[in-house]
Amino acid sequence: MGLITTINPSTEEVYGVIEENSNEEINEIIRKAKNDKTWPLMSIDERVRIIEKLVGILEEHTETISKTMAGEIGKPLKAGRHEVEISNKRVREFCNLVPVFIQDEEIFENDIERNYIRYESIGTVVIISPWNAPVFVSLASIIPALLCGNNVIWKPSEYAIFSCLELNKLFDILKKEGLPDVAFQIVIGGKEIGKYLVESDIDFVSLTGSIIAGKEVFENCAQKLHKFVLELGGKDPAIILEDADLDKCAKEIVKSATMYTGQVCFGVERVYCAEKRYDEFVQKCVDEIKKIKVGDPFNEEMDMGQFSVKFQLEKVLLHINDALQKGAKILYGGTKIGNKGYFLSPAVIVNVNHSMLIMNEETFGPVIPIIKVNDVNEAIRLANDSIYGLTASVWTSDLMKGEEIAKRIEAGTVEINRHGMSKAGCPWGGYKMSGIGRIYSKEGVRNFCNIKHVWVVKR
Ligand code: NAD
Numbered sequence: 001m002g003l004i005t006t007i008n009p010s011t012e013e014v015y016g017v018i019e020e021n022s023n024e025e026i027n028e029i030i031r032k033a034k035n036d037k038t039w040p041l042m043s044i045d046e047r048v049r050i051i052e053k054l055v056g057i058l059e060e061h062t063e064t065i066s067k068t069m070a071g072e073i074g075k076p077l078k079a080g081r082h083e084v085e086i087s088n089k090r091v092r093e094f095c096n097l098v099p100v101f102i103q104d105e106e107i108f109e110n111d112i113e114r115n116y117i118r119y120e121s122i123g124t125v126v127i128i129s130p131w132n133a134p135v136f137v138s139l140a141s142i143i144p145a146l147l148c149g150n151n152v153i154w155k156p157s158e159y160a161i162f163s164c165l166e167l168n169k170l171f172d173i174l175k176k177e178g179l180p181d182v183a184f185q186i187v188i189g190g191k192e193i194g195k196y197l198v199e200s201d202i203d204f205v206s207l208t209g210s211i212i213a214g215k216e217v218f219e220n221c222a223q224k225l226h227k228f229v230l231e232l233g234g235k236d237p238a239i240i241l242e243d244a245d246l247d248k249c250a251k252e253i254v255k256s257a258t259m260y261t262g263q264v265c266f267g268v269e270r271v272y273c274a275e276k277r278y279d280e281f282v283q284k285c286v287d288e289i290k291k292i293k294v295g296d297p298f299n300e301e302m303d304m305g306q307f308s309v310k311f312q313l314e315k316v317l318l319h320i321n322d323a324l325q326k327g328a329k330i331l332y333g334g335t336k337i338g339n340k341g342y343f344l345s346p347a348v349i350v351n352v353n354h355s356m357l358i359m360n361e362e363t364f365g366p367v368i369p370i371i372k373v374n375d376v377n378e379a380i381r382l383a384n385d386s387i388y389g390l391t392a393s394v395w396t397s398d399l400m401k402g403e404e405i406a407k408r409i410e411a412g413t414v415e416i417n418r419h420g421m422s423k424a425g426c427p428w429g430g431y432k433m434s435g436i437g438r439i440y441s442k443e444g445v446r447n448f449c450n451i452k453h454v455w456v457v458k459r
Contacts, residue, residue: 004158004190009074009306010296010341016072016162020189023196030200032182033124033151039183040121040149044099047147050178052095054143057170058088065135069163070297073131073308074342077300079260086421087136091143093424094445098147101445107453114456119449121149122227123203128194128217130209131159131308132263132364135167140422140439141206141229142184148448150204151183155197158190159309195220202226204448210362211387211433218436229437229447232430233362234265234390237383238419239405240273240281241376244395248417250284253368256419258292258304258346262366263312266391266413266420269363271370272379278372285348285368286332292346292366294337304366307342316344316365319358323369328352334367354385362388376405384410389431393419412438 001022008015021029039047058065066080075083102119109115125145129138138156145152156164168186175181187193191213198205198220207217208231221228238253240246256268273281297305307313313336320334334347346366352359358369373379383392392411394402402416412429413422422428427441438444 002190002192004161004188006072006159006161007310008071009308009310010343012340012342018161018165018188020193021187026187026193026196026200029153029185029187030124030197030202033153033185034201036151036180036182038180039146039151040123042149044102044147044149046178047149048095048099050174051091051143051147053177054091054170054174055088057173058084058091061166061170065163065166067298068166069134069160070305072162073134073160074297074305075260075308076297076302076305078302079305080297083133083136087139090136090424091139094143094147097425098144098445101442102148102449112458114458116454118452118454119148119446120452122448122450123150125150125152125204125206125448126197126202127152127154128197128205128207128209128213129154129156129164131157132260132265134160134163137208138164138167141208144439144445145204145206145448146179146183148445150448151185153185153187153197153202155187155189155194161188198226199223204228206439206447207231214433214435227447229429229439229444230435231265231428231439232390232433232435233364233388234267234430234434235269235360235362235386235388236266236391236393236411236419237270237272237386237409238268238393238395239376239379239383240271240277241394241396241398241401242274242276243397244274244277245397245417246277246281246284249395250281250288252419254285254288254292254346257368258289258366259420261304261307261344262316262346263308263364264420266422267364268368268393268419270359270383271368272373272382273370274379275372275374278370282331282348282350282370285370289332289346289348289368294343294345304346305343307344307365310342312364313342313344316363316367319356319361319363319365320347320349320367323349323352323356323358326353326356328356328358328369354382360386380405380408384408387433390429390434391415391419393417
């Protein structure tokens with residue numbers, strides 16, 4: 001049994017230490033989940049009635065969770081509160097949408113026969129989540145999996161374990177409101193424990209994390225033919241056309257790239273701007289990024305804290321240095337702040353090209369690299385020149401042109417005149433190496449179901 005130690009990323013002091021679960025404990029958790037049918041046999045209305053109560057419970061505990069996230073992963077208080085608020089909204093939306101998405105579907109009927117589809121629970125679902133948005137991202141899979149009638153085993157990230165334990169306490173409250181103990185169980189551990197779970201006798205894995213973890217989970221699921229969904233990293237491009245509203249666009253792009261210190265899968269990581277508006281756009285970006293207040297996450301004024309983990313600061317500095325060595329120029333930011341904590345000033349960087357790490361690997365930091373393009377075709381070619389394909393945005397006042405461009409972009413979500421966040425009911429997931437499968441939408445919710453065709457012969 002190993003120990004997990006999390007570090008306060010502002011002070012670099014130990015935030016907390018906790019023991020991982022042993023294999024024996026995990027086996028027992030799985031055994032219980034496999035054998036108990038209380039939750040799967042409840043009606044969807046009953047399950048909704050119980051899960052809906054989480055909304056009020058989350059609301060009541062917003063401050064505790066936000067403060068834990070500020071201390072453990074350095075998320076500014078106002079960003080933490082926002083995360084809890086949007087999670088709450090998403091729980092409510094799932095409670096409305098899931099019953100519709102999984103109701104029986106009539107396919108064919110005549111005097112002789114009838115065919116319909118049932119969406120049944122799949123069994124024991126393992127949910128493995130990352131540290132960057134521990135509440136929102138975890139609930140995005142936990143809630144639909146539960147509503148579909150599965151017994152859920154959640155392995156949160158080892159880097160946000162105390163924030164996740166706060167969320168787990170809310171499920172303990174929900175258990176007093178009718179959620180069976182076995183319907184939701186937590187496993188504490190790092191990557192090896194995640195691997196152990198995936199290799200165990202479970203039915204489905206939902207992983208949100210890096211491409212490296214995605215490949216390993218894929219391989220390990222193959223051994224037992226476990227079904228899975230993979231929500232992985234992004235290198236999201238924004239394309240800015242000549243007719244874009246640059247004030248709005250610069251503001252939104254800076255917001256997207258600096259949210260949670262750039263540690264967001266859908267943050268803008270590359271910008272391709274029309275030559276005619278390039279100088280103007282770059283200047284506006286610099287003006288906007290200068291307004292971002294960076295500092296102590298407990299200070300209510302701060303827009304951006306520090307990186308949540310040291311390896312993230314090191315990775316971003318590596319990308320910046322690689323770009324500088326290959327000829328890039330920093331117009332603002334990109335330097336470490338202070339002697340304590342993983343703080344970095346958000347950056348705007350130009351003279352970049354696709355040979356640089358900053359343009360071809362997920363940076364996961366508050367850096368906006370901008371390339372000047374001659375025309376739309378060049379912008380689309382460069383946007384698609386990536387192993388990633390999570391989200392992308394197009395900025396233009398010609399909506400028809402924007403939608404034409406959207407058709408040619410290889411990404412799971414393409415937004416026109418906005419960048420960021422998923423929408424309940426609409427699919428979320430990646431093209432190419434950004435993932436396999438979708439969440440949130442009808443197809444995403446149905447991932448958590450076994451699909452059964454019932455064929456009735458009447459006479
Ligand atoms: P990570 O891949 O290191 O870890 C994610 C989770 O997977 C952790 O709980 C970890 O313990 C576990 N894990 C790692 N290897 C495993 C294995 N072989 N088997 C089972 N479990 C394993 O990712 P991270 O650093 O925690 O998170 C950042 C990454 O997550 C970024 O790439 C980011 O883009 C991505 N992300 C994607 C989305 C999305 O919706 N697509 C959302 C948030 C984060």
